Amino acid sequence: MTTGLTTPGRATVHSPVAPMYSEPFVRSTQISQCLSGHEVDLLEEQDDWYLSRGVDEYEGWIHRGFLSPGPNGGKRRQGQVERISLGCVAISGGVRRALPLGARLSPDETVASGDSIEHTKLPKQFPRDADAITRSALQYFVGASYLWGGITPWGADCSGFVQSIFALHGVQLPRDAWQQSESGTDAGAWQELRPADLAFFTDREDKRVTHVAIALGDRRLVHLALGRGGYATESLDDTEDGYVLKLRERFLKAKRIL
Numbered sequence: 001m002t003t004g005l006t007t008p009g010r011a012t013v014h015s016p017v018a019p020m021y022s023e024p025f026v027r028s029t030q031i032s033q034c035l036s037g038h039e040v041d042l043l044e045e046q047d048d049w050y051l052s053r054g055v056d057e058y059e060g061w062i063h064r065g066f067l068s069p070g071p072n073g074g075k076r077r078q079g080q081v082e083r084i085s086l087g088c089v090a091i092s093g094g095v096r097r098a099l100p101l102g103a104r105l106s107p108d109e110t111v112a113s114g115d116s117i118e119h120t121k122l123p124k125q126f127p128r129d130a131d132a133i134t135r136s137a138l139q140y141f142v143g144a145s146y147l148w149g150g151i152t153p154w155g156a157d158c159s160g161f162v163q164s165i166f167a168l169h170g171v172q173l174p175r176d177a178w179q180q181s182e183s184g185t186d187a188g189a190w191q192e193l194r195p196a197d198l199a200f201f202t203d204r205e206d207k208r209v210t211h212v213a214i215a216l217g218d219r220r221l222v223h224l225a226l227g228r229g230g231y232a233t234e235s236l237d238d239t240e241d242g243y244v245l246k247l248r249e250r251f252l253k254a255k256r257i258l
Contacts, residue, residue: 004069005050009042012072013062014106016099017152020060024049030149031060032160032175037072037082037104056163057174072104080107081118086138087153089113100152101140102164126169130196130258137165137214137222138233145230158212159225161231162198165214171257177212180255185255190236191219196258201250209252221247 003012013034020032024046034040034054040062049155052062085099099105105116117125126132140153141164147155152165159177166173175230180198181214187197193215201211213223219236229241240245 005042005045005064005067006069007042007045009069010039010071011042011050011052011067011069012037012039013066014068015066016097016103017154018062019141020052020054020058020062020064021049021150022060024051024061026063028061029150032058032065032149033151035061035103035152036085037106039071042067044156055189056172056175057088063164063241072106077131081120083109083111083116084119084122086115086117088112090116100154101169102152107161122168128169128171128258130194133165133169133171133196133258134214134216134222136168137161138216139163140168141224141231143231144224146224146226146228155230156224158224162212162214166257173257180210180212181209181253186254187215190251190254191252193217193219194256196254198257200252201247201252202252203250207252211250215254 003121013036018031018034021028022031040052042050042052048064049061053059060067082107085103087101089096089098089104089112091112092109096112141161142155145155148157150156151201152158158178163175165175177237181200187193190199193199197215199213199215199221200209201212213221216222221234224230225232234244236248
C-alpha cells in the first residue's frame with residue numbers, strides 16, 4: 001500500500017493512466033484521467049481515496065494505488081531532462097510499460113519503442129499555431145475508441161481529445177465541453193470555421209453544450225464521437241450522411257482559441 005499521502009498535500013501519478021471518479025468508489029462514473037508523472041493536489045481523503053485536482057483545476061476521486069507522495073521533479077538528477085511520451089514503451093530495470101500520449105517518463109526510464117520528446121523541445125515541435133494543432137489532431141488519435149472520461153488515444157471522449165491536443169501545443173483548456181465553450185472568442189457559424197476553431201453542439205432542450213469538435217477548415221471537423229464509436233473526420237457539406245445532418249442541426253456555437 002502506498003504511504004506518505006496527506007491532505008492537504010501533493011502527489012504524483014505513477015501508473016500510466018489513473019482514472020478519476022465522480023465518487024470515492026470504483027463503481028462510480030469515470031469523469032477524467034490523470035497520466036503518469038503528472039502531479040495533483042490532494043484535497044480530501046476518504047478511506048483509500050483522494051479527492052484530487054489536476055493542472056486544469058478539474059476535481060475527481062483517485063485511488064491511492066495510483067499515487068506516490070510528493071512531486072516527481074525532485075527525483076531527477078541535476079541536468080536531467082524530463083521526457084514526454086508521444087506514444088511509447090518505456091523500460092527501467094528490465095520492466096517495460098506502455099505510456100500514452102502526454103504521460104511523463106520516470107527519471108530512470110528509457111524508450112524501448114515508440115516516441116518521446118524532451119519537455120523543453122515541446123514548443124518547437126508543437127507550436128501554438130492553428131495549422132500545427134490540426135495536424136496533431138489528425139495524427140495522434142487516429143483509431144481511438146470513444147471512452148467517457150478518457151483523455152488519451154487509448155480511449156477518449158470529445159472534450160478529452162480537444163484538451164489533450166491543445167495541451168500538447170501549450171494551450172491549457174478546461175476539461176468539459178461546456179467549460180471549453182466559455183473560452184476564446186466567437187468564431188461565427190459552422191460555415192465560417194477556421195482551422196483549430198472549436199465547434200460546439202447540443203442535443204438537449206436547454207441548449208447545454210454536449211459535444212465539441214476541432215475545425216479543420218473547408219467545413220471539415222475532427223472529433224471523438226460516440227455516434228462514430230470514436231475518432232472520425234467529417235465534412236459538413238456531406239448532406240447524404242445522416243449523422244452529419246444531425247451535427248448541422250445540433251450546432252450551437254463556435255469559439256476561436258488562438
